[in-house]
Amino acid sequence: MERVxxxxxxxxxxxxAVLENGAPAVIPNRGGYKxxxxxxxxxxxxxxxxxxxxxxxxxxxxxNTVFAAKRLIGRKFSSPQVKNAIATSAxxxxxxxxGDVRISLRNKTYxxxxxxxMILQEMKVIAEDYLGxxxxxxxxxVPAYFNDNQRxxxxxxxxxxxxxxxxxxxxxxxAALAYGxxxxxxxxxxxxxxxxxxxxxxxxxxxAHGVFRVIATAGDTFLGGxxxxxxxxxxxxxxxxxxxxxxxRQDRMALQRLKDAAEKAKCELSATRETEINLPFxxxxxxxxxxxxxxxxxxxxxxxxxxxxxxxxxxxxxxxxQDAQLGKExxxxxxxxxxxxxxxxxxxxxxxxxxxxxxKGVHPDEVVALGAAIxxxxxxxxxxxxxxxxxTPHTLGIMTFxxxxxxxxxxxxxxxTSRSEIFTTSRDNQTAVKILVMQGEHDKAEENELLGEFVLxxxxxxxxxxVEIEVTFEINADGIVSVSAKDMETxxxxxxxxxxxxxxxxxxxxxxxxxxxxxxLERRASEEDEASKQEAQRLIAEIERLFxxxxxxxxSSDFGRDATEKARGILQRxxxxxxxxxxxxxxxxLEALGRxxxxxxxxxxxxx
Amino acid sequence: xxxxxxxxxxxxxxxxxxxxxxxxxxKTPRPDPKAEKNRVPRAPAVPSGWEQLDEIEAHKxxxxxxxxxxxLGVPGPSFGGxxxxxxxxxxxxxxxxxxxxxxxxxxxxxxxxxGPHSDPDSNDALDLVSRVDMALDxxxxxxxxxxxxxxxxDPMSELRERxxxxxxxxxxxxxxxxxxxxxxxxxxxxxxESCRDVLRQMYAARxxxxxxxxxxxxxxxxxxxxxxxxxSGFLLSHVDGVSTLEEILDVSGMNPLDAMRIxxxxxxxxxxxxR
Numbered sequence: 001m002e003r004v005x006x007x008x009x010x011x012x013x014x015x016x017a018v019l020e021n022g023a024p025a026v027i028p029n030r031g032g033y034k035x036x037x038x039x040x041x042x043x044x045x046x047x048x049x050x051x052x053x054x055x056x057x058x059x060x061x062x063x064n065t066v067f068a069a070k071r072l073i074g075r076k077f078s079s080p081q082v083k084n085a086i087a088t089s090a091x092x093x094x095x096x097x098x099g100d101v102r103i104s105l106r107n108k109t110y111x112x113x114x115x116x117x118m119i120l121q122e123m124k125v126i127a128e129d130y131l132g133x134x135x136x137x138x139x140x141x142v143p144a145y146f147n148d149n150q151r152x153x154x155x156x157x158x159x160x161x162x163x164x165x166x167x168x169x170x171x172x173x174x175a176a177l178a179y180g181x182x183x184x185x186x187x188x189x190x191x192x193x194x195x196x197x198x199x200x201x202x203x204x205x206x207x208a209h210g211v212f213r214v215i216a217t218a219g220d221t222f223l224g225g226x227x228x229x230x231x232x233x234x235x236x237x238x239x240x241x242x243x244x245x246x247x248x249r250q251d252r253m254a255l256q257r258l259k260d261a262a263e264k265a266k267c268e269l270s271a272t273r274e275t276e277i278n279l280p281f282x283x284x285x286x287x288x289x290x291x292x293x294x295x296x297x298x299x300x301x302x303x304x305x306x307x308x309x310x311x312x313x314x315x316x317x318x319x320x321x322q323d324a325q326l327g328k329e330x331x332x333x334x335x336x337x338x339x340x341x342x343x344x345x346x347x348x349x350x351x352x353x354x355x356x357x358x359x360k361g362v363h364p365d366e367v368v369a370l371g372a373a374i375x376x377x378x379x380x381x382x383x384x385x386x387x388x389x390x391x392t393p394h395t396l397g398i399m400t401f402x403x404x405x406x407x408x409x410x411x412x413x414x415x416x417t418s419r420s421e422i423f424t425t426s427r428d429n430q431t432a433v434k435i436l437v438m439q440g441e442h443d444k445a446e447e448n449e450l451l452g453e454f455v456l457x458x459x460x461x462x463x464x465x466x467v468e469i470e471v472t473f474e475i476n477a478d479g480i481v482s483v484s485a486k487d488m489e490t491x492x493x494x495x496x497x498x499x500x501x502x503x504x505x506x507x508x509x510x511x512x513x514x515x516x517x518x519x520x521l522e523r524r525a526s527e528e529d530e531a532s533k534q535e536a537q538r539l540i541a542e543i544e545r546l547f548x549x550x551x552x553x554x555x556s557s558d559f560g561r562d563a564t565e566k567a568r569g570i571l572q573r574x575x576x577x578x579x580x581x582x583x584x585x586x587x588x589x590l591e592a593l594g595r596x597x598x599x600x601x602x603x604x605x606x607x608x
Numbered sequence: 609x610x611x612x613x614x615x616x617x618x619x620x621x622x623x624x625x626x627x628x629x630x631x632x633x634x635k636t637p638r639p640d641p642k643a644e645k646n647r648v649p650r651a652p653a654v655p656s657g658w659e660q661l662d663e664i665e666a667h668k669x670x671x672x673x674x675x676x677x678x679x680l681g682v683p684g685p686s687f688g689g690x691x692x693x694x695x696x697x698x699x700x701x702x703x704x705x706x707x708x709x710x711x712x713x714x715x716x717x718x719x720x721x722x723g724p725h726s727d728p729d730s731n732d733a734l735d736l737v738s739r740v741d742m743a744l745d746x747x748x749x750x751x752x753x754x755x756x757x758x759x760x761x762d763p764m765s766e767l768r769e770r771x772x773x774x775x776x777x778x779x780x781x782x783x784x785x786x787x788x789x790x791x792x793x794x795x796x797x798x799x800x801e802s803c804r805d806v807l808r809q810m811y812a813a814r815x816x817x818x819x820x821x822x823x824x825x826x827x828x829x830x831x832x833x834x835x836x837x838x839x840s841g842f843l844l845s846h847v848d849g850v851s852t853l854e855e856i857l858d859v860s861g862m863n864p865l866d867a868m869r870i871x872x873x874x875x876x877x878x879x880x881x882x883r
Contacts, residue, residue, distance in 0.1 A: 281841020
């Protein structure tokens, strides 16, 4: 059976998991880390960097390093979130040809889905290297509040990365899946997810036979671990400024080191009560000498620096429970998700708010990816009984007279669902009505997301308010939204199926898929060449090491001398090929090198 | 003045071929016998190709050097031939100098010197440059020679001269200085590009395979006692025992040439090692 990977495509970090021997397991990347930064960069030389390597140069090459692309995916350029991102990002965000968002890096423009695809491709490669086989199917998680366009864009990103995205699931649902895996639980849980860049709180109901239902979800897309890092950086910068009268923020190299050190210190303070930040040669002073930064930060200092951030998450939790008309006592367990939830202060605050200790049975960094892997395996295995009941992330409705928004299906309604409402004409002798299908929470229509529109014509001429039109919204189990409008008198009907769009045309998507495939082939070929080179270097070193011994042993025979002479020639040609970086030449000499090494080993072994 | 074509690389210099060798004595004042007596005797050995390259790189021209006429008259007709032998200097054949075959100072020769098999006894233009630098910069030569009084000089002539001599670092510094004043100076751009290219190749040859992984050899608490600048500190912060040289160059965000030079310096100081 084909393996399906589960990918947690996070705002700041991504994680990939697979079900192995019936248990989900996270796959470490080449550096041994279980999460990979969701960052993509293009270097001055035009080289593409993804993951940790991109993160390490994120400040020194800020204009060409994309982070938090997830905040932009599937959004319209005109949306407030994009405007906010433009104000806070060093990289260039530009308008695409379809009102979508594009990112400009070193004079080349990329679709946001294309950027996310680079991260997904990295996760795919990590999984393939680990499994030793190609991977083509994946379940990807998205925040529960993602609208249809954002979900579609995530699917497109998967397609560009060479993945068949068999299901998109909500992050809290995935977390609850991993939390409930192997247990026959029936309970209401809160998923508190504080990641690197976003905060989400969701309340889920885990029913019998693996039925999961999201009751409520809310969050802040601009609140996460990076804000905590920023507070530590501010503290360090201010301290240095007082001591040396130098603003470290003015130097990108210093700032990059501060960012890395702040994050490291923050993580260390989850396990220890204090830690030292030591950055030698952080900056050169005017007197041509380098200055060092050395400070000790305690857990208490970190807590006081970030207390308002923690409080903000608690406020959102309070509001969410209130909106969902849920009492804290109804929450039977709290699942912590995201690396930031390791911070002791956060654990304390969450425990205090919910009146119970959070669950310690799941790994906050891995739980979402593990849940996605569980769902992926379940989808491939027909025997598994598992039903995921998702909710509508936003209210669905239409625009009415005066640019007002009328919601038909409220936020957090479990899908599949269907709702109808009767509307009337707003003008005398009105023969046509335009139905604008929207998604959002604002009373004003223009503040919400337009999903689609259609016109119902042939209405009878009558005074305003006389003609009645029934509008029906229907969402099926796959999340496809259908909207119909029916003239109640004539029975005439018009309908549309709202097709989510990532902002990319079919042609664009096709071209991006082809380009990514080409790049993947190149990457694999280059890896193969590197492996051949390393193997050749290993064999050359071994032969060189054995050469004096072999030469001594076979010196007495003409045959032996002839053999060592030949070996010398092989060695020289292989060395030359390696020095030239001649990949084809190296491969050509590998077999001869292997033969020579085997022969040398044999000679030495026989005589020892 | 050449404006169209990129500066030709100094394969050979016909003007120099006519003379075959140059005498350094024409640049360096005769040493004071007393000073000579008190001086710590220098090892007679000629620096190896590696050492010569180090000298070139370490002794980037100072402002003083920029303003000082080298007076070597090393112009090449291939560069326009507008640099003339400085008549104010007289040949002093008896001066304690070494004879150097400038005709060898081709780009290929320089690159070959960067390799591990360079001839330690070679006497070529590289050495000429280093001696000149030493003569001009007391900080390099100690109290060997008094500084030559500064003299106004056309930077383009000096740039060409240094380039022809194989002092690519010096030439690059001059070219960059010229570009600061006039960013559209095509000649300076071409020289700068060519210098960077050669220097990159030199450092690449010195460092070896970029797949090597550098490691810090000095305990963290001792690092701060070293004399490093913040850029070295920054690169050093990327040395984690896992990242390859190539990755460090990529993530540094620094000019690759500068980054390679700093890494080389760190290697020379044994702050890092490669494996």
